[in-house]
Amino acid sequence: MDIEITPELHLHYGPLPVERISQVLSRWAEDSRIGGVTSFAGVVRADKTEDGKVSSIEFSAYQEMAEPGIRAMAERIAAEVVEEHGGPVRLYVEHALGPVRIGEIPIVIVAGAGHRPAAFELCRSVLEALKSEIPIYGKELLEEAGHRWKENR
Amino acid sequence: MSSRELERSTTAIEVKVLPFGPLSELISPESTLQLSFPLPVAALRESLVARFPVLEEHTFRIAVDRRMHREETVITEAEEVALLPPFAGG
Numbered sequence: 180m181d182i183e184i185t186p187e188l189h190l191h192y193g194p195l196p197v198e199r200i201s202q203v204l205s206r207w208a209e210d211s212r213i214g215g216v217t218s219f220a221g222v223v224r225a226d227k228t229e230d231g232k233v234s235s236i237e238f239s240a241y242q243e244m245a246e247p248g249i250r251a252m253a254e255r256i257a258a259e260v261v262e263e264h265g266g267p268v269r270l271y272v273e274h275a276l277g278p279v280r281i282g283e284i285p286i287v288i289v290a291g292a293g294h295r296p297a298a299f300e301l302c303r304s305v306l307e308a309l310k311s312e313i314p315i316y317g318k319e320l321l322e323e324a325g326h327r328w329k330e331n332r
Numbered sequence: 333m334s335s336r337e338l339e340r341s342t343t344a345i346e347v348k349v350l351p352f353g354p355l356s357e358l359i360s361p362e363s364t365l366q367l368s369f370p371l372p373v374a375a376l377r378e379s380l381v382a383r384f385p386v387l388e389e390h391t392f393r394i395a396v397d398r399r400m401h402r403e404e405t406v407i408t409e410a411e412e413v414a415l416l417p418p419f420a421g422g
Binding site: 221238239240241243244245247274285286306309310311312313314315316317328329330331 | 350352353354356395398399414416417418419420421422
């Protein structure tokens with residue numbers, strides 16, 4: 180099989196360490212079939228709203244559905260990318276739960292492939308699918324007081 | 333189907349209702365709903381709105397036992413029904 184999805188495909192309590200991307204890269208370095216690795220890190224932004232400035236986002240999920248959902252989605256998209264570009268591909272997906280402050284990382288995606296087109300496409304497609312298909316919620320806490328609920332556009 | 337089986341199949345059973353995201357502030361996570369199966373998802377949606385009128389003002393998808401279905405799909409059994417407003421991951 181030309182698709183390999185690393186087992187660390189999960190929800191993680193608290194912000195993700197920035198070292199996560201280099202850890203994954205180091206681990207994949209021994210896979211001599213991989214010629215390109217691309218990564219995405221989401222970062223909490225200090226959005227200004229009419230009610231105040233966002234200071235952190237508290238993530239929650241329907242975990243019993245989100246975890247198998249991320250796996251099934253990732254496998255589906257990896258198979259599509261392999262169909263179009265050929266294999267191998269490797270993929271790492273992790274999303275934070277709980278509070279994540281401005282500048283901290285709630286999501287990391289690392290995609291590796293033989294050549295760059297597959298790596299870029301896998302990374303982007305998995306990110307877009309995660310945003311639209313996986314039951315994860317974000318409560319944006321405002322600096323002054325109160326909160327609002329994040330919504331993906 | 334014997335009359336006894338028929339009776340059982342049309343008896344309302346108690347299903348857990350799990351609200352997520354903004355709906356978790358409006359509906360108790362301990363909520364339940366009495367439902368009779370089989371039941372199309374569209375009818376399930378109507379029952380949910382009748383039981384929790386606040387849902388009328390919200391967009392939400394329904395997951396039955398952790399799976400989302402089309403509105404016309406007929407559900408034959410359920411233990412939990414999740415109310416899923418637009419997602420916000422990433």
